[in-house]
Amino acid sequence: MSKIPNPSQKNQTNTAIFERRESKVRSYARAMPRKFIKAQGVWMHDSNNGHYLDFLAGCASLNYGHNHPVMKQALLDYIEKDGIAQGLDLYTEAKADFLNAFESIILKPRNLDYRVMFTGPTGTNAVEAAIKLARKVTKRELIVSFTNGYHGMTLGALACTGNATKRNGAGVPLNNVVHEPFDGYFGADVDTADMLEQRLSDHSSGLDKPAAILLETVQGEGGLNAASTEWLRKIAETAKRHGALLIVDDIQAGCGRTNGFFSFEGMGFTPDIVTMSKSLSGMGLPFALTLFKPSLDIWSPGEHNGTFRGNNHAFVTATATLKHFWADDQFQTEVYKRGEYLSARLEKIADKYGFSTRGKGMMRGIDVGSGDIASEVTADAFDKGLIIETSGAFDEVIKVLAPLTITESEMAKGLDILEQCIRNICSEDVDAAA
Amino acid sequence: MSKIPNPSQKNQTNTAIFERRESKVRSYARAMPRKFIKAQGVWMHDSNNGHYLDFLAGCASLNYGHNHPVMKQALLDYIEKDGIAQGLDLYTEAKADFLNAFESIILKPRNLDYRVMFTGPTGTNAVEAAIKLARKVTKRELIVSFTNGYHGMTLGALACTGNATKRNGAGVPLNNVVHEPFDGYFGADVDTADMLEQRLSDHSSGLDKPAAILLETVQGEGGLNAASTEWLRKIAETAKRHGALLIVDDIQAGCGRTNGFFSFEGMGFTPDIVTMSKSLSGMGLPFALTLFKPSLDIWSPGEHNGTFRGNNHAFVTATATLKHFWADDQFQTEVYKRGEYLSARLEKIADKYGFSTRGKGMMRGIDVGSGDIASEVTADAFDKGLIIETSGAFDEVIKVLAPLTITESEMAKGLDILEQCIRNICSEDVDAAA
């Protein structure tokens, strides 16, 4: 497989069927109007022999790259032998294997005791289950989420999401949620965890006692804002003090993206509920889990159900992922190194143009201060064969979400392109300002 | 593959891992505590060489049976050649193929012009998108849904769902929805469509002008209640008259289960929005669509998004399904015949015990008047190797949801078991009453 990005031309691709039939709600495709046909590792191939280095990785749902051979083979074998594809919530061998692997490889070594709830196979469904459970357990109704948080598009999760465009889609008021300022929201000098504590301790603040505090440790869609360990610990204490559950939405920051398997490992607190999805299956297949402490497992049978909770294909590839990547520390160590390399390169670029960097681990980006500049840069990058996207309130952060399995030389290649694009677009401004 | 149901014994199955790790929310598994390992057509196999005739079919998500060879081969080929698995909403060849097939095989012959929205791959997500869009288009907030309706578990869809156990899971009031009486709810003599029309025409009824009227033409979870064509037409007219959109949730009744590809074909009205999922992929893979008239496509890019909208595996198998089953009328004709056979058999059984039948097409059942009796019958059936479940407000309807591809002899075998179980359990009562 070629190692040099080699994009095809836009006019080579016929996109008429999409324009004719697919809803205008489509988004990524607009900036990358190619027809992709196959993908392997960090490379995507289009219908005109173009190939692209993938720094988007299915929005962090392809942490192990496209069609990783280990998962691919496991899935082929399973389908070949007529393994159950769809099993509702029946017991299957594939589910048993997953649960056993998750217990022995993930939970036990981390001294975590979580019940596993197979929700509908989307992140938003896992979040819906989490907030339902928190409300059911506490008999309270309010959820505290945070500025710039992103938790999904169904009505319960959407209420917890900050972005105005997404929220506008609801068409009804999004209630029973308040959005409090995230770590650093008012600058480095203002401790927003203390503010939340003050308001919850104040009988007359108008902030009702919440069922849960819901957060991402690193906000993906919200602009790669990484909360400090100290802030997270304070929030965990505040939750506990006021009888609220702490829900960590680890859908984007988890599965090795920012820290260990969970983003909160080693931080000195244990969330009551954790949501997982995206890279969980290891191959980009729909899969989602809600984990919670056994004492919270007060669900009635079928109280939250759904047809595709038993996506056994995903169980199979997820189990392969756990065994292949998480049985020892090696993968995590390498990811950490790659993250450090990424950080150093981004810092250097940012410094040159007076920008700042954001994020943590392998979930980092550059805040170029304006969505217009950021989208010019990513468009230029795509023309050079690099798939990369933006995030943040104004899409002002160019985010690098490469597969964790990327080699250093592949990453260097992508960052070289990114650097070049920023130089092209931002040098003039810098020159002009100088 | 064996043709005689041959269940294994419960005590042969070790379910400890599930009891230890899986949330109490699990439901089907409780009544069928076996570990399933593979499945083909109408047969499921467990870890002790037991095999079971499947009259549940993944709750109608396996209309073409388990691992149908055509879809299976298409998927194996696709994975083998590193086809895109996860593509966000990027244009892919697999998506183009699906859209082309859906346009030429499904939409054009039916003279339907719908835009296709790839929502998160669950039915509930498709419903959430539908009601969001209806609210956005009409700038109204209320949804009219119906008694015994089932539309999903995320907060927006759950509000449209009737079942109290499911609703209780919300932990917050489920607002902006009213549940009006479905066709036949107050008996054959009361026209509930006229009632709805009266209330919507009454300025002072307290029923606000709705954004949409949302219904299943045959209510699956609600007890296999089939609305009459006349009632549906009246509802469609009422929706139009009052500026509301008509949403048909065809997740369970569609894909050939009750009528044509869509459940509303040939009824003389065209829904504004249609939701599809379950059997859409043909293989039980997570997949969902929201279809709507082009004039309603006012979404902003990304206004409703989600990671797994691009489940390309499902596009591949769905395309295979369309080409294999829906290119001509043959499949539909056969399904109709099987449905008539099913109906005749169920009528006969029902008559004997003074029960009544419910449903339409291949989505039929017997109302045995009590959830206790129904669950005794299905438990007995499972012990004899038949997987079958109940529905209805009190789980009082034993429902037959066999794959549409079932042969008449396989169906006869299953119905024989069902008849025997009903005889075992209900004869005594009948004798006693006689």
Next chain:
Amino acid sequence: MSKIPNPSQKNQTNTAIFERRESKVRSYARAMPRKFIKAQGVWMHDSNNGHYLDFLAGCASLNYGHNHPVMKQALLDYIEKDGIAQGLDLYTEAKADFLNAFESIILKPRNLDYRVMFTGPTGTNAVEAAIKLARKVTKRELIVSFTNGYHGMTLGALACTGNATKRNGAGVPLNNVVHEPFDGYFGADVDTADMLEQRLSDHSSGLDKPAAILLETVQGEGGLNAASTEWLRKIAETAKRHGALLIVDDIQAGCGRTNGFFSFEGMGFTPDIVTMSKSLSGMGLPFALTLFKPSLDIWSPGEHNGTFRGNNHAFVTATATLKHFWADDQFQTEVYKRGEYLSARLEKIADKYGFSTRGKGMMRGIDVGSGDIASEVTADAFDKGLIIETSGAFDEVIKVLAPLTITESEMAKGLDILEQCIRNICSEDVDAAA
């Protein structure tokens, strides 16, 4: 005081200050653009020596007429001696006198044991307190109210109100309330109490268990719909069976307007909560009460408060009312006779033109089938010196809400005018149709 209605001319009245300064929300004044200066009994006097027979009676808040000499003198004496005007919720002699009179004259003889809550002095506030309490007691959130019900304009009460114009004022969805069909809503043959019972007994109807069922026994603003005793009893039983509280909103139908002091007397059921206002003070002063069974009195001190709960002027006149009118049966007997006379006269008029009558007691009207006709009639009546208004979903009911203290000859005078106006406006139509 003159005994013949003698209206002044519109052009004699300068209304510029109102048009310049008063909000467009004003309503009654638009159809009766005179400047009123004084009133006594059933007569209102304007600034040009016009006088009018009052068949509106402050929307039933002047059941004893304007400035009744007994209440007037009691109030003059009280103010003269510097009696407390505003007492928050402090204990005052005037409040003690009222409570003693209410206990001995109203509650004890009727064998009713209610706690008295002095809410803010408006009907809507009494309703808000009632539904708050019902939700607090039952820990449920839904209120069942009825088509065409009217309960007030603040957000909680407005949600229980049916009228679309009023509801539109909210600007937010009016949640946690459903509006079920009132007695007779679907015609005489459909028992809507049975329907409600069926839906509440159905686990899957989508109608959650309510905190309360809230109703008027005779709907004032909704068109003078009088519920039958049998229907009310069934509703009371349904409430009890499903753990909901029964709230009777007796703000318009109470204080002798339709039956005894309470509208539900002698009907064989006892509401859990009753709201009172309008004619309670006897002189049209702001005053409202929420009554409830002692076991429901679980309020925290000050949990529902407000500045004007202690309108002691109203306590004084209300006490005078109780002592003067309710100490024995005489008043009630006379009111009943006047109601019968009213009924007979209205029936006769209605018969002549194919209209129907509505209502009960001294709260009756004629449904002329169209708001346009009704407003022509009332405009004509006003021009002849009769103040009369409409109600109903389309303002199609001309309602007679004369003071209960009206003499038969005064009532005859008003009804003569009304009959003449209907003849003027409706004869042509009848002639044309003949």
Next chain:
Amino acid sequence: MSKIPNPSQKNQTNTAIFERRESKVRSYARAMPRKFIKAQGVWMHDSNNGHYLDFLAGCASLNYGHNHPVMKQALLDYIEKDGIAQGLDLYTEAKADFLNAFESIILKPRNLDYRVMFTGPTGTNAVEAAIKLARKVTKRELIVSFTNGYHGMTLGALACTGNATKRNGAGVPLNNVVHEPFDGYFGADVDTADMLEQRLSDHSSGLDKPAAILLETVQGEGGLNAASTEWLRKIAETAKRHGALLIVDDIQAGCGRTNGFFSFEGMGFTPDIVTMSKSLSGMGLPFALTLFKPSLDIWSPGEHNGTFRGNNHAFVTATATLKHFWADDQFQTEVYKRGEYLSARLEKIADKYGFSTRGKGMMRGIDVGSGDIASEVTADAFDKGLIIETSGAFDEVIKVLAPLTITESEMAKGLDILEQCIRNICSEDVDAAA
């Protein structure tokens, strides 16, 4: 009338009727269990010849004292001549007189052009009307109110109120409102107006564009927190910038209590909507207004209505108030001086015990740091013949709300008692700490 407070003994008062019949929701009466019979100026008299200096003044609804001779006489004259008591929203002479006086005495000299809406005669109703109108005008749903804000007890206004005990009464989630930190909430160094501006400017903060920002310039129930002019101006600019209306709830701080007739006079901004009540009638009679700029007057006739909008007794006394107190600056000047005296005395007391003072004008108090101490002090004061109450999240602020018409010597008398009570209760602590 005696000039020395002279309370009676608790055991002289028989309160059985209240305990037996009045709901437990009663609050003030609990701490002051006397039966009051009359009141004049700053003095209240009980049924045992006790008399009390009134530093509560009907919670600032008696700014001109009890039964002021001018208002009293105007009301007696009006009733004597059978003036309209209850006029719905009909035009009456009393209403015209009020509107003319309000226009010429209040609005014109202040260069304010407001439409006058006569709402139901309670503050909460005026607030409900204000937020309805703001939502209607802006077609938005969210209201921004503030920590420790108090706006009333009906569902719409209650949602804007901070106090948890009051909020708990709702029994449903209080939605469509967020409570942002008031001026000084996070200490003097944190500018909460800037914070609000940042959040509203952030597309992804989760704070939707509000219909209105609702505030009290001095928070009465919330602990006498006075916002700075600079902060209020910033908030007014923020409202304008983001298309939200500014609503000043001047129910407690208005009518001369803290500044001019309106609390916001001379501050350099003009609210879009103003709510008034409490002292508006001048005699403690129920009365409330919502004022708004003429361009906002988009109400439909009767869209917000209510029986007692036409409390003509209140119009009469209110007009007398305007003419007597507000025709020139004299009253305002005297009130200012009394406020300065009050301030100096409170500062001196506070300094002695390390307490701090709060408030503005004649709405000031001492924060004694604990609700227990504050209630000991007020209980002791009552035993010495001084009626005084607390406010704040924990009832930790002893508030002086004397009639504005109090003489300096009467005020000195009351403050002497207060000082003595604080000395009695707090000296020990100070001694112990020393």
